[in-house]
Amino acid sequence: MRKIVLANATEFNVVRAIESSIQDGRKKSFTMTFENYSLDELKTAFMNSSNIKIVKLYNSDGDLVRVISDYDFYDIQIKPLDGSEHIIVNLSEGDMLEKTVATLQKKIENIDVPIEEDMDMMTLLELKNYKKSILQSKCRKTIYAGENVDTAPYGSQHFSYTQDDQRNIESLFSIALITKLEQPYHADGETCAIYGVKDIVNIYMTLQKFKLYHTTLINAYNRYIEDISDIDLLKGLDYPSSYEKFPQFYKDSADAAIAQGNSVISAMASLYKI
Incomplete structure (x- = not known):
């Protein structure tokens, strides 16, 4: 089972974790899908800014595959998925000047490079779409x-x-x-x-x-x-x-x-x- 560890060492099993662009590519979002947890439990963990200062992702083999930072709590919602109730937590990238400048530079160069994502966290369809975008850019x-x-x-x-x-x-x-x-x-x-x-x-x-x-x-x-x-x-x-x-x-x-x-x-x- 994939796992997420917050800065305060709180651990959660995660169904899916995807990083993507929002706001016309000016920011990134990090979306996590959970099951078998209560809404209050996840709110307590992710609405605390110090807890999400650093988030570590581990794959099903227990290997660390990504460490993310500079994210803020965005929203949390409940959705029925695959016949069961899932809770989706969205984090939004903070406003950082250097990242904004880098994004603008990419636009000036007229080359839209897709955001790097964790392939280990993707479904087969997500991986196919991701590889297409990466290879198209190259x-x-x-x-x-x-x-x-x-x-x-x-x-x-x-x-x-x-x-x-x-x-x-x-x-x-x-x-x-x-x-x-x-x-x-x-x-x-x-x-x-x-x-x-x-x-x-x-x-x-x-x-x-x-x-x-x-x-x-x-x-x-x-x-x-x-x-x-x-x-x-x-x-x-x-x-x-x-x-x-x-x-x-x-x-x-x-x-x-x-x-x-x-x-x-x-x-x-x-x-x-x-």
């Missing part, structure tokens, strides 16, 4: 980081591929197809330079194929996760290294989609005889 960061592209006048250069970069490069590509004229752009860390039409098309095609590869890969991950019932296998999935160990069915489907997408991207340039 996929997005990989795409935004971009790729190296060989250009005729400047050799190998690195181009990031954030959402703004994608719009800029797609605009360059469209103008190049219409006007057949050179255009200014810049690689990462480089000053603005003039690129010929073929180089602009090459930059666009390389980065689009790079994006296609990773979006197809994460789709394969999502399909695979839906079919997995082995919790240890789910916990061990990482992006993109785990893909090589996927069953061949998922890899064949992804490879076919990538090949078709690449053909379409290449055909776009061929139509304009570039």
Whole structure:
């Protein structure tokens, strides 16, 4: 049985304990589900701020899996779950300036990294959704980081591929197809330079194929996760290294989609005889 130990050494068996974001991601909440305890007993324990200054979580094997702090009592409620009465206790993260600044910094970077949670405390469905969000974030960061592209006048250069970069490069590509004229752009860390039409098309095609590869890969991950019932296998999935160990069915489907997408991207340039 999973266990929670409060700062005053009070112990409770817990059915579930999940940490999640609240208030548009500006705060975290910690939600615990209990059974076989009275409402008064849990109120006495969790409404005392000194008791919840530090909360320790232990898994069913008795191993310490998480220590949380900086939480305040939020609310407590009774709900019928799975045919019995459960008591749900919610803690809310305190207002801490440094955490607010960190959250804002993540928004500035336009990369929403999911909150780390205790996988040992999750149901199979919760774990699947959590792994999807974590792996999706890693996929997005990989795409935004971009790729190296060989250009005729400047050799190998690195181009990031954030959402703004994608719009800029797609605009360059469209103008190049219409006007057949050179255009200014810049690689990462480089000053603005003039690129010929073929180089602009090459930059666009390389980065689009790079994006296609990773979006197809994460789709394969999502399909695979839906079919997995082995919790240890789910916990061990990482992006993109785990893909090589996927069953061949998922890899064949992804490879076919990538090949078709690449053909379409290449055909776009061929139509304009570039």
